[in-house]
Amino acid sequence: MSAARPPAALTRRRWLQAAGAAGAALAAPAFAQTRPISITLPWVVNGSNYWPMVGKELGFFRKRGIDLTVSRGNGSVAAAQAVANKQFDLGVVFFGGTLVNMARGLPLQALATVGYDSLMGNLVLADSPIRSPKDFEGKRVGTVATSAESPYWAAYAAKTGIDLSKVTRQQLDARLIERALMDRQVDAITAIGSSSIPVLDSLGVKTRFIPWSAAGIELYAAQVIARTETIQADPGLCQAMVDGILESVVYTLKKPEESLEILFKAQPEIALAKGGKENARLSQGLAQATMVAPEAIEHGMGYSSIPKLAGMISLAARAGALRADAKPLVPEDLATNRFAGRIRLSTAEWDAVRRNVAPYAKMVGMA
Structure with missing residues (x-):
């Protein structure tokens, strides 16, 4: 109006x-x-x-x-x-x-x-073996192409030495991305922490957040x-x-x-x-x-x-x-x-x- x-x-x-x-x-x-x-x-x-x-x-x-x-x-x-x-x-x-x-x-x-x-980062399940950036190699990472953080995933990878040719990037629907992680269809997702963490927590799913701001991507x-x-x-x-x-x-x-x-x-x-x-x-x-x-x-x-x-x-x-x-x-x-x-x-x-x-x-x- x-x-x-x-x-x-x-x-x-x-x-x-x-x-x-x-x-x-x-x-x-x-x-x-x-x-x-x-x-x-x-x-x-x-x-x-x-x-x-x-x-x-x-x-x-x-x-x-x-x-x-x-x-x-x-x-x-x-x-x-x-x-x-x-x-x-x-x-x-x-x-x-x-x-x-x-x-x-x-x-x-x-x-x-x-x-x-803005809390851009990767979200993994609490028991995930992903602990450092290089651990993403050989894993499946889900992302929503139109999400706010998605364009910055490559910048984070470049800054931390992740070889994206060794990472399987899986495009997901915004309504299903948290479910895909919960059901272990992917090993990690790109996320805005304040949005995705509460969704999964309310479902009883415990997660770990890997912030990109630690590498200067903020x-x-x-x-x-x-x-x-x-x-x-x-x-x-x-x-x-x-x-x-x-x-x-x-x-x-x-x-x-x-x-x-x-x-x-x-x-x-x-x-x-x-x-x-x-x-x-x-x-x-x-x-x-x-x-x-x-x-x-x-x-x-x-x-x-x-x-x-x-x-x-x-x-x-x-x-x-x-x-x-x-x-x-x-x-x-x-x-x-x-x-x-x-x-x-x-x-x-x-x-x-x-x-x-x-x-x-x-x-x-x-x-």
């Missing part, structure tokens, strides 16, 4: 002042009228992306003059396209989706980074994105949305169990599904493990490292994730820190978060 205009009684100038344009205090006044704003998630609502719903339930957006509608997505690439096409005002999209679409010329930019590791994860025209014309809206989302993220970091109860109340089908609660808890913990990063700790929530973005552009180009005719990308165009860094956690708060996410960080090789 197109971005809605503020009601007549709420002028643009009053909106910019009230919504907290750059430099305004973080606390926002109560609003007699609110502005309807829509946001899309990258996929179905789950523990790795539900924080805008938490903020909606707790009034973090309403106090900033926003009546927020949260919708599920159909993958980060499609979600980013939906924002660019004005179906939604903003989006929560994994960096890879934004990168691909910006290389196609779509006018998008990230306003804040929430997750700092991308940012969830980011808040908007159209460049929205950023230029409505910085007050962008600031209010970033602040509302990051306040929501911090709440889930500090109160993970209370946050999940909000999710189960808002999406009761999750709690009713077999293994649904544990799936949500696990996907939340894995996503939160990626939020503990120097960028957020040193510069404040939402901050993006421009030098790291440059390296990610180079990695995507080498991996073939970008089309040959892709638009040249400038790191500063991919993300702005204009709206980030206003919300910060104390050292003691970060220490508490680290303790909470330690078991999940261990699951994906981050601890």
Whole structure:
């Protein structure tokens, strides 16, 4: 849907002042009228992306003059396209989706980074003999050609010395890839850890994750994105949305169990599904493990490292994730820190978060 205009009684100038344009205090006044704003998630609502719903339930957006509608997505690439096409005002999209679409010329930019590791890697069963990169040789590796991580498998292999001519690559349907590993039709799969680990765990299948980030093959994860025209014309809206989302993220970091109860109340089908609660808890913990990063700790929530973005552009180009005719990308165009860094956690708060996410960080090789 197109971005809605503020009601007549709420002028643009009053909106910019009230919504907290750059430099305004973080606390926002109560609003007699609110502005309807829509946001899309990258996929179905789950523990790795539900924080805008938490903020909606707790009034973090309403106090900033926003009546927020949260919708599920159909993958980060499609979600980013939906924002660019004005179906939604903003989006929560994994960096890879934004990168691909910006290389196609779509006018998008990230306003804040929430997750700092997309958790690309290989997933194997707990009893698998695969322990090191060279162990993949002679094995069958399942992958989904259209998945976010698939293009980077070859980059990981090149970086770690895997001879892919000795690896059988098996193309799988996205709906069947975890089942193929579970049934031992393949020896390993390429995966996004926060997606595939909870699926198998909810089925009682124990796995081990081999992270590609250990070899320097990494991308940012969830980011808040908007159209460049929205950023230029409505910085007050962008600031209010970033602040509302990051306040929501911090709440889930500090109160993970209370946050999940909000999710189960808002999406009761999750709690009713077999293994649904544990799936949500696990996907939340894995996503939160990626939020503990120097960028957020040193510069404040939402901050993006421009030098790291440059390296990610180079990695995507080498991996073939970008089309040959892709638009040249400038790191500063991919993300702005204009709206980030206003919300910060104390050292003691970060220490508490680290303790909470330690078991999940261990699951994906981050601890």
